[in-house]
Amino acid sequence: MGYAKELVKKLNSLSVFRKLKQDEVFHAFEQCIYHYAYVPEKKEEFHAKFCSALYEIGHTDNWTEYLKNKILSLENPCVYFVAKKQEIPKYIEKSARNDLEILTEIASVTPEMLFEDEHIISYWDDFEIEHILMADYPPDDAPDDIPKWRADYLVNLQEIYFKWFANIHKHGYGDYAIYNMFHMQLDHHAENGFVLKPVKYPDSVQLRDLIGYEWQRNQVIENTKALLNGLKASNILLYGDAGTGKSATVKAVANAFADEGLRLIELSKNELHLLPKLLEGLSENPLKFILFIDDLSFQENDDDFSALKAVLEGSISARLHNTVIYATSNRRHIVRETFSQRDGDEIHRNDTIQETISLSERFGIQILYDKPNKNLYLEIVNQLAKQYELELDSNTLAIEAERFALRKSGRSARSARQLIEQLYAKQKGDF
Numbered sequence: 467m468g469y470a471k472e473l474v475k476k477l478n479s480l481s482v483f484r485k486l487k488q489d490e491v492f493h494a495f496e497q498c499i500y501h502y503a504y505v506p507e508k509k510e511e512f513h514a515k516f517c518s519a520l521y522e523i524g525h526t527d528n529w530t531e532y533l534k535n536k537i538l539s540l541e542n543p544c545v546y547f548v549a550k551k552q553e554i555p556k557y558i559e560k561s562a563r564n565d566l567e568i569l570t571e572i573a574s575v576t577p578e579m580l581f582e583d584e585h586i587i588s589y590w591d592d593f594e595i596e597h598i599l600m601a602d603y604p605p606d607d608a609p610d611d612i613p614k615w616r617a618d619y620l621v622n623l624q625e626i627y628f629k630w631f632a633n634i635h636k637h638g639y640g641d642y643a644i645y646n647m648f649h650m651q652l653d654h655h656a657e658n659g660f661v662l663k664p665v666k667y668p669d670s671v672q673l674r675d676l677i678g679y680e681w682q683r684n685q686v687i688e689n690t691k692a693l694l695n696g697l698k699a700s701n702i703l704l705y706g707d708a709g710t711g712k713s714a715t716v717k718a719v720a721n722a723f724a725d726e727g728l729r730l731i732e733l734s735k736n737e738l739h740l741l742p743k744l745l746e747g748l749s750e751n752p753l754k755f756i757l758f759i760d761d762l763s764f765q766e767n768d769d770d771f772s773a774l775k776a777v778l779e780g781s782i783s784a785r786l787h788n789t790v791i792y793a794t795s796n797r798r799h800i801v802r803e804t805f806s807q808r809d810g811d812e813i814h815r816n817d818t819i820q821e822t823i824s825l826s827e828r829f830g831i832q833i834l835y836d837k838p839n840k841n842l843y844l845e846i847v848n849q850l851a852k853q854y855e856l857e858l859d860s861n862t863l864a865i866e867a868e869r870f871a872l873r874k875s876g877r878s879a880r881s882a883r884q885l886i887e888q889l890y891a892k893q894k895g896d897f
Contacts, residue, residue: 856886
């Protein structure tokens with residue numbers, strides 16, 4: 467049997483890692499090998515299709531590295547047991563090790579080896595594979611006009627994979643191993659009524675980019691560190707004037723601790739009724755999660771109010787060790803209320819009023835981001851100007867900042883950044 471036919475047989479025997487076949491690049495590799503083995507007159511066509519998939523979808527020419535990363539991010543039975551801190555059943559582990567032996571060989575396949583099919587002898591030695599060719603390795607007999615890829619014949623995916631489990635609480639698995647931020651999306655066809663969509667191009671704001679509000683920011687940082695260390699962390703309400711950096715703080719903290727196993731999931735208000743199901747789905751995940759609700763407010767008799775209230779009180783499900791809710795709002799009392807509502811005809815109106823204004827009290831930590839005074843505003847402007855390397859003296863910059871604040875109806879961290887970005891654009895464009 468030729469080498470390509472042996473590879474086809476081995477690929478068909480995958481069990482624990484069989485989900486790899488759903489990956490477009492891996493599928494293209496399978497098709498490439500199949501045509502080398504059984505439809506040689508079309509091998510160049512499917513060889514080229516695999517290279518195209520690797521280049522365009524994988525964004526690389528390194529097949530070994532691509533396959534390794536896919537294996538490490540794959541959800542499979544081994545991951546589920548490790549995530550629950552349970553021992554992997556022996557037959558599942560044995561199957562996984564067998565798969566990884568095969569995948570180690572697959573990861574080392576080069577174009578030259580396929581063209582030198584009849585010269586290749588494969589053998590295993592303590593789960594390591596070597597490809598022995600009649601000429602010096604690697605051969606260079608593949609035609610120069612065909613697309614090629616790189617591969618590492620010394621990789622040992624079995625060793626890499628089982629060492630990787632030791633830090634699964636930091637890097638996660640599945641999409642959580644690839645992306646740091648997600649948003650909930652309603653999906654009536656999904657089992658739980660929603661799907662979590664990864665944010666492929668998230669806000670990259672860093673803590674060093676934020677100026678002022680150090681006391682407020684440090685409270686969020688310290689609470690997040692408690693979460694990451696397995697301690698009791700509080701839900702946080704960040705409230706106050708618009709444009710003061712409440713949302714930016716949450717996102718910057720999520721970015722800062724992504725390598726420590728922190729992920730952010732953003733929900734909109736109309737998705738809050740799905741919080742219990744989301745919490746249940748995250749309960750056995752080894753990572754830590756910020757459930758982020760931005761610009762939160764409710765109208766009277768809002769059904770979503772009750773959903774959030776129940777979760778904050780813990781009456782629906784036990785408080786999870788790996789999640790916190792961080793919400794931002796422009797008002798401390800999150801439920802909008804009019805004076806006419808206070809004069810309503812309900813007998814126990816005071817009780818109702820207290821219920822609506824007390825939602826914010828159910829957050830363990832409440833942090834005020836008030837509008838900056840003139841000194842803080844100018845400090846933010848000056849620090850941003852240094853970051854952008856603006857060529858303006860401090861007096862001119864102060865005048866421009868005050869003018870801009872008047873046009874924007876007040877001082878804020880957001881207006882300071884907008885001013886500096888506009889001045890920077892003018893400086894670069896010289897207009």
